[in-house]
Amino acid sequence: MLKSKSAGFVGLVxxxxxxxxxxxxxxxxxxxxxxxxxxxxxxxxxxVRQQGMGGVGLAAPNSTNVNDxxxxxLYYTGRTTYEAGFNGQYKTLRNATASNKTGSATLGYLxxxxxxxxxxxxxxxxxxxxxxxxxxxxxxxVTNDNSGAQALQQQKGEGEITEAYMAHAFRVAxxxxxxxxxxxxxxxxxxxxxxxxxxxxxxSATDITKSxxxxxxxxxxxxxxxxxxxxxxxxxxxxxxxxxxxTFQTDLNGTRTTSLQREDAGGVLIEELxxxxxxxxxATLPALTQFxxxxxxxxxxxxSLDVAQxxxxxxxxxxxxxxxxxxxxxxxxxxxxxxxxxxxSVENYFKxxxxxxxxxxxxxxxxxxxxxxxxxxxxxxxxxxMPSATPLDATILSLAFTYGQRGNTDNSTLVxxxxxxxxxxxxxxxxxxQLGVTLNNRWFIxxxxx
Numbered sequence: 099m100l101k102s103k104s105a106g107f108v109g110l111v112x113x114x115x116x117x118x119x120x121x122x123x124x125x126x127x128x129x130x131x132x133x134x135x136x137x138x139x140x141x142x143x144x145x146v147r148q149q150g151m152g153g154v155g156l157a158a159p160n161s162t163n164v165n166d167x168x169x170x171x172l173y174y175t176g177r178t179t180y181e182a183g184f185n186g187q188y189k190t191l192r193n194a195t196a197s198n199k200t201g202s203a204t205l206g207y208l209x210x211x212x213x214x215x216x217x218x219x220x221x222x223x224x225x226x227x228x229x230x231x232x233x234x235x236x237x238x239x240v241t242n243d244n245s246g247a248q249a250l251q252q253q254k255g256e257g258e259i260t261e262a263y264m265a266h267a268f269r270v271a272x273x274x275x276x277x278x279x280x281x282x283x284x285x286x287x288x289x290x291x292x293x294x295x296x297x298x299x300x301x302s303a304t305d306i307t308k309s310x311x312x313x314x315x316x317x318x319x320x321x322x323x324x325x326x327x328x329x330x331x332x333x334x335x336x337x338x339x340x341x342x343x344x345t346f347q348t349d350l351n352g353t354r355t356t357s358l359q360r361e362d363a364g365g366v367l368i369e370e371l372x373x374x375x376x377x378x379x380x381a382t383l384p385a386l387t388q389f390x391x392x393x394x395x396x397x398x399x400x401x402s403l404d405v406a407q408x409x410x411x412x413x414x415x416x417x418x419x420x421x422x423x424x425x426x427x428x429x430x431x432x433x434x435x436x437x438x439x440x441x442x443s444v445e446n447y448f449k450x451x452x453x454x455x456x457x458x459x460x461x462x463x464x465x466x467x468x469x470x471x472x473x474x475x476x477x478x479x480x481x482x483x484m485p486s487a488t489p490l491d492a493t494i495l496s497l498a499f500t501y502g503q504r505g506n507t508d509n510s511t512l513v514x515x516x517x518x519x520x521x522x523x524x525x526x527x528x529x530x531x532q533l534g535v536t537l538n539n540r541w542f543i544x545x546x547x548x
Contacts, residue, residue, distance in 0.1 A: 128191065128200045130232050130524045131505065134423055134464050135413055136259060137230035137287065141406065141430065141460075142167060142323075142345065142386065145207060146183050146534030150479020150498035151434030152456020154404040156390025157327060157341030162481075162494060163536055164209040164221060168341050168390070169277030170327040172219040172267035177491075177538045178212040189528035194507050206532055217269040227261040230287050250294040259285030259317055267325075277325040283350055284318040292361075307368065310359040315416055317352035321345065321383065337394050345386040347412065353378055354416055382414035401435035410463035423464065430460035434477065452481035454498070462504065466523060475502030479532075496534035503527050 132138045143153035144167030147160060155167050159174040164181045183206030191198045204226070211221035234253045265279035292310040325343040332338055356373040386408045394400035410425040434456020443449035455478045462471040479498035486493065505525045 128198070128231055128233060129526065130191070130234060131462065131464060131526075132230045132232050133234075133253070133255060135228075135410065135415075135425060136381065136383070137228040137255075137257075139228045140226050140261075141408065142343065142388065145181060145209065146479070146496040146498045146532050146536075147436075147454070147481070149500065149530075149532050150454035150456070150477055150481075150496070151402065151436060152432040152458040152475070152477045153430075154390065154402040154432040154434045154456055154458075155392075156343060156388055156402070156404045157339040158390070158392040158394070158400050158402045159327070159329065159339060162492070162538055163496075163534075164211045164223070166207075166209055166211075166221060166223055166225075166263070166265065166279075168325050168327060168343050168388075169221075169265035169279045169323065170267050170275045170325040170341065170343075172211050172221050172265060172277060173217070173269050173275045173327075175211045175219060175221075176213060177540045179210070179539075180537045181207075181209045181534060183207045183532050183534045185530065185532050187528055187530045189526050191524055191526050192507060193522040193524050194509065195522065206534075219267045220265065222262075222264045224260065224262050227259040227283055227285070229258040230255045230289070232256075247295055247297045250296065252292045252294075253290070254292075255287065255289040257285060257287035257315075259283060259287070261321075265323075273329045275327050277327075279323045279325075281321045281323070282318070283321055283348075285316075287313075287315045287317075289313045289315075306362070308361045308365075310361060311373075312357050312359060314355040315352055316354075317350050317381070319348065319351040319380075321348040321350070332393075335395050337396055339390075339392045339394070341390045341392075343386075343388040345388075347385040347409070348383045349380040350383050351378070351380045352416060377417075379417040381416050382412060384409040384412045397441065398439065399435065399437045402433070404430075404432045406430040406460075408463075413463075425463040426461075426465050428461040428463050430458065432456060432458035434458075436481075447485070450483050454479040454481070458502075469508070471505050471523065473502060473504035475500050477501075491537070491539040493538075494534075494536040496532075496536065498532040498534070500530040501528070502530075 129138055144155050145164060147163040148155040148167050159171050161174055161176050164179050165171045185206040186203040188201035207223060207225035209221060209223035211219065213219045232255050236251050238249050261281045261283055263279050263281040265277060267275055267277040269275050290310050290312045292308050294306060294308040296306055323343060323345045327341045329337060329339050353376045355375050358371045358373055360368040362368060388406040390402060390404040392400055392402040408428050411427050413425050436452050436454040438452045440449040458475050460473045462473060464471060477500045479496060481494055481496045484493040506523050507525045508523050
């Protein structure tokens with residue numbers, strides 16, 4: 099039995115690592131907001147368990163899932179645990195005049211945690227850090243031109259930054275654990291701005307050319323996170339938990355290659371002129387502070403409240419320059435919980451199923467005309483233990499769903515690179531699903547001969 103479980107574990111690891119290079123970088127569908135900062139940023143909201151509870155769980159210990167939202171709680175994972183998550187998303191984007199539907203699926207994350215001693219545990223994993231996926235097309239007139247020429251501008255961006263991490267947790271006193279993680283951040287973002295000028299005397303496609311400025315950014319550097327967790331008892335039937343995580347501000351080193359291209363109307367390259375090659379620089383990633391509190395009865399239920407604050411006003415793009423669009427500090431609040439009617443039930447399987455739900459509201463760093471935009475979401479999920487579970491190993495299939503809205507369709511004034519213009523905000527209605535597979539196994543057992 100142990101050999102077959104180990105083979106299955108190795109198979110899932112290999113399958114996940116083989117799939118990772120192919121699915122990372124696809125993002126989760128077109129999002130105009132991924133133009134900002136480093137793209138659609140993943141703000142340390144954990145795995146499939148936390149997603150089902152509204153992205154909360156900073157202070158909610160769990161013995162069956164990998165808790166990478168707070169490294170200090172790895173101590174509570176008593177068995178070697180492997181977890182893989184797979185994401186899917188479908189959403190509708192709309193502004194004041196048009197709408198569009200998009201969606202895709204990606205590998206969400208890979209994680210492995212294991213106890214080292216009675217007071218020390220560790221984990222390692224791979225997860226998305228941010229993604230860029232947008233395309234914007236605008237039509238305007240040519241400045242100081244009276245011939246009726248039109249300028250067609252296309253802005254595109256794609257790519258993803260990935261985080262590979264290792265974390266450790268230590269029990270330092272009764273109820274108190276501390277943790278830390280070191281992450282290697284790497285990935286590539288490609289952005290382009292193309293301009294096509296169509297004059298009134300153009301008679302064929304060969305008379306039309308497109309000028310494109312291409313930016314190829316590659317990042318690779320380390321970030322660090324510190325964490326703490328305290329578990330205390332209110333009475334025999336009620337426990338409380340406090341948890342905190344601080345992600346340090348980081349200068350993320352990278353290189354940039356910029357070139358100018360000329361294309362014909364069919365997109366065929368005419369010429370390419372290099373502007374700069376492998377120029378070194380860094381982007382400043384803001385610090386993230388997270389705090390959580392939870393209550394549980396150590397058996398069937400838990401309820402959590404998490405608050406997070408991130409200093410996006412200190413973000414700087416590649417080369418240390420301020421972002422073209424000013425960003426602002428953000429606050430996120432989430433509340434959620436889970437309920438398992440009877441984890442030891444033999445007669446009724448559904449009493450062993452865990453039911454999860456949560457709500458969250460977060461500010462967006464982009465404030466057009468000083469107006470705060472929000473991301474509001476409701477989440478729910480389930481954890482289905484496989485009937486073959488034993489005291490030595492267990493398999494759990496988890497599902498998490500999120501329905502949310504972010505942004506609005508109001509008109510606002512956008513100030514970008516010192517210039518202001520009236521734009522229509524974009525509203526996103528989305529539904530996300532995450533499938534998680536968790537394998538628990540007790541390794542390194544010393545056999546006794548009786």
